[in-house]
Amino acid sequence: MRLRRRCDGPTARLNALAWSGALVALFALALASLAVGVSDVSWDTLWSDSEDDLVAQVLVYSRVPRTLALLLAGSAMAVAGLLMQMLARNHFVEPSTVGTVESATLGMMVTMLFAPQLPVFAKMGVAALFALAGSALFLAVLSRIRLRSAWIVPLVGLILAGVIEAATTFVAYQFDMIQVLRAWSNGDFSTIVDGRYEMLWLSLAATIAACFAADRFTVAGLGESFATNLGLNYRALVWQGLLVVALVTACVVVTVGGIPFVGLIVPNIVRLVVGDNVRRNVLWVAVLGAGLTMACDLLGRLLIAPYEIPVGTVMGVVGSALFLGILLRQRRMAGG
Template structure:
């Protein structure tokens, strides 16, 4: 009798303790990789050289001016891009969307081209603002367009998004080509943290702020993920929550674009992996997605710095290769689970 009553209670507990362990592992990884990231580079910055030289040394200067900003930027970008993907997936109710499969990134890139053409001297904040506005337009256009696609057509939704992105990207390329800006545009959009130094990365904090916004409104996004009818029945202002979500996605996309460039697949892969482990309750998922996203990008960034040491390869390349492989695995795994 006692064993009978104990069995159903112990299963969730076991699941929860396993989750706790994965969470702890994630935290340890993040701290470990973050610290490693501080000491990876061409110049001699090691704990020993820091201790030997004191606060006035070259090593300390480098740490404060380059290594810390870079690591902070990488962590924030990873965390916020994952969140952007998660929120977009809730708004669209589709697991295969993220800023770069919905045209949002392409719209934001068009925004940066517009600033290059009309306001070449604009401060980075202004560039980000313009990119964010374009990103917002992109999110709106995408949400309008997918309204005509049935929710159950899971793969059609990102396909429509990719096509939309393709159209916008070709417009961007056309004007960039005509105005001889193609090269600087490519430099802009190629995801890399190589140019991140003190004074040139602080905007990613805005993306970090959006993560906080997402966390505060987490339950609302979960309810939105149930669909408009559920949301309305539960007394939620559907349009307003969708609007908040659109702003979160657009601002994160723009902030990441102007500081680090395009980083593909991240917003897709990270929320999907987390969904497999703990499900889609946004309140529970936000710290996981942010943590895993940060770990993923920090690891990729370290890899990008050491693969061809002392040279760097673009981060987007590393993320793209690993992310694409993970995405394929998820896709094939999903299929096997469906029937």
């Protein structure tokens, strides 16, 4: 007991120090996001009493909503990726590689064609239903394939996502909506202003629910037999997890478009550093997902300022490089 207490003390201090550093870094990124842009924002405007101050309006109505949207979307997509990896029992899947994002985009296309007058929340609901159907289809296809390698799972997801994306592109081409489709497919926070991001708070609620149910989803990821032996309803858990993933994906796609690699890279980085304890990992995944998304957005705003590169494009480049680094590291560890 004494040895355990002596070990727990330094471990707890290290964990507290790591959390403090992560939160300070996230706060610094948020401040940088508020300060970076075409308009020169001075912090004195925060305490300005003038309602006509253009700089204060830029800060309140554009920069703050954009920063909040980055935090909400990044953390939600990272946790959704972690949840999808548990349900598929594979570390190389995420909503953008199993057809979930593409299905949500198809749902948005259907609403724009047949019911463009629907309010935004109704369009999000339709996109969530399509995303749920796409995720369920992926798991159904996966259950009917003999998996000889872990790489078969992401390959199946990419093929399914490609088929759905091809069908969506064909429909968009027929109705001259290719440009609209590209806007939904590539994440971009440049249009976020006050009143255009509030739907992401719903994704925050779904993310919090996933955090509280992390243990149950972990058990579901161990297989139907294991979950049933513990007295859990496996099918209900899977559908709950798919519902969270679909809701989060639909909220993000409708608001800012698809953001690739967040749900794939972040859980794997956290797993390499922290370990496989999902209950402890989920908060780290949320924080790192928000930080990575915000860092990529800042990079896109600074590279060709005063213009900017969409965060989806920057995340595609950065995420692919990080993913290759993870693969090479795992290969060296396996070889060693």
